[in-house]
Each structure stands twice: as C-alpha cells, then as structure tokens.
Amino acid sequence: RDAVGPDVRLLVDVNGMWSVGDATRALARAEEIALELIEQPLPVAAAQSQRDLVARCVVDIAADEAVRCVADAASVARERSATVVNVGMSKLGGPTAALQAAQIAAGGGLGVMVGSVIELGVATAMGLHLAAALPDLAYPSYLMGPLKYREQITTEPLAIVDAQVAVPAGPGLGIDVDEDAVHHLDARR
Numbered sequence: 511r512d513a514v515g516p517d518v519r520l521l522v523d524v525n526g527m528w529s530v531g532d533a534t535r536a537l538a539r540a541e542e543i544a545l546e547l548i549e550q551p552l553p554v555a556a557a558q559s560q561r562d563l564v565a566r567c568v569v570d571i572a573a574d575e576a577v578r579c580v581a582d583a584a585s586v587a588r589e590r591s592a593t594v595v596n597v598g599m600s601k602l603g604g605p606t607a608a609l610q611a612a613q614i615a616a617g618g619g620l621g622v623m624v625g626s627v628i629e630l631g632v633a634t635a636m637g638l639h640l641a642a643a644l645p646d647l648a649y650p651s652y653l654m655g656p657l658k659y660r661e662q663i664t665t666e667p668l669a670i671v672d673a674q675v676a677v678p679a680g681p682g683l684g685i686d687v688d689e690d691a692v693h694h695l696d697a698r699r
Contacts, residue, residue: 511543521649523549526575530559540569547649549596550574561591570594570648574625578602583611587618594621594648599636600629608640621648629655631664635683638668642677663691 511520520543528536533551540548549572552560557576564571573592577583578601586592595615602608612622624641626634634655641651653675656668665686668675678684693699 516544519650520545521547521549523574524551526550526553526556528552530556530563533563537563537567537569540567545569547572547594550576557589557591561589564590564593567593570621572596572621572623572649574598577611580607580610580614583614584618587615587620592620594623596623596625597640598625598627599640600627600633605636605640609643612640612644616644616646623647623649624651624653626651626653626655628658630659631656631662631668631685632683632687634668635664635678635685638675638677639683661691661695663688663695 514520522545528551530552533548536548536551539545547570551563551571554576560571570593572594573586574596576586576591577595577597580602583595583597586595595611597608597612597615599605599608602611615622622644624637624644624647626637634653637651637653641647641653650673654670656662657670665688668678668685
C-alpha cells in the first residue's frame with residue numbers, strides 16, 4: 511500500500527496457492543491496507559475452508575480456478591464459497607457458457623468479473639464483448655492478454671489506454687484475423 515498510495519485499488523490473485531493459515535494471516539491485514547479482493551485464495555479442493563473464510567472476511571473473495579464449467583458457478587453460489595465469480599471465456603468453453611456462468615452467479619447474489627488466461631486478441635475481443643453485455647460487473651475486467659505478446663494475430667491491436675480498452679466495433683467480434691501472422695506462429699510449419 512505504501513508503494514502505490516491510497517487511491518490505487520488493490521486486488522490480489524493467489525491462484526489457490528495459500529494455506530488456510532496463510533489466508534488467515536493475510537485477511538488480518540486486508541482491512542489495514544484497504545485490500546478489496548482476493549482471488550482464489552485456497553486450492554479448489556478446499557472449498558469448505560474457503561467458505562469459512564468468506565463467512566468471516568472483510569474483503570471480497572473471488573472464485574476463479576473453482577469455476578471451470580457452468581455447474582461450478584452454481585455450486586459456488588449455492589455453497590457461498592466466494593462473493594465474486596471470475597468468468598473467463600477460455601476456461602469455460604466459450605461465450606455461451608461464460609454468459610450462463612455469469613448469469614447464474616449474479617442470480618445467486620454473487621458479484622461477477624471477467625477474467626483472462628492471457629490469450630491473444632481474438633479471445634480477448636470475445637471477453638470484451640462478454641463484459642460489455644453483462645449488466646453489472648463487480649470489478650474491472652483484466653482482459654490484457656495481448657499486452658503479454660510481442661506478436662499479434664489481429665490486423666489491428668486492441669488499444670489499451672489509461673487502463674481502458676474499447677469494445678471492438680464492426681461485424682462479429684469487431685476484429686480481423688491476420689492470416690499471415692497466424693501462419694507465422696503456427697508451430698506445425
């Protein structure tokens with residue numbers, strides 16, 4: 511907190527790597543440093559322990575790795591093992607399943623955020639359209655996959671300016687695939 515000041519929102523993604531003890535110690539300091547969200551603090555197999563954390567937590571807890579299919583979103587909502595569900599196109603199998611998972615989570619009283627698995631521009635564009643289609647997002651989406659790659663497979667890169675990216679306009683996903691770039695990156699050639 512000291513490094514970034516009080517105006518920066520703090521969210522951490524643990525990817526299920528904390529033990530219950532680690533999570534308990536972190537939660538003890540969460541309010542002090544104005545932490546807003548902890549994403550998947552415990553391993554997926556520790557859903558009961560994560561539910562216990564949620565019950566006594568002062569910050570939002572997001573389920574990410576625990577939501578691999580639509581039924582998982584329903585389970586998280588029913589069991590209250592998170593307060594927010596992170597839906598991602600790639601891990602859920604596409605836009606229809608991701609939209610269904612988001613609707614189930616929201617219908618179950620959970621917040622929704624749209625995440626990324628650091629994909630290229632096509633899937634990122636799809637994620638942007640999903641985020642734009644949802645009526646209410648609990649947290650900003652982190653659809654920044656293209657920032658991680660030197661080469662892109664879209665003719666025009668998605669422009670991320672001041673931590674914002676416009677939803678591509680135009681037919682389909684609003685992007686065009688650069689076939690030469692796809693061919694160049696094809697590991698089979």
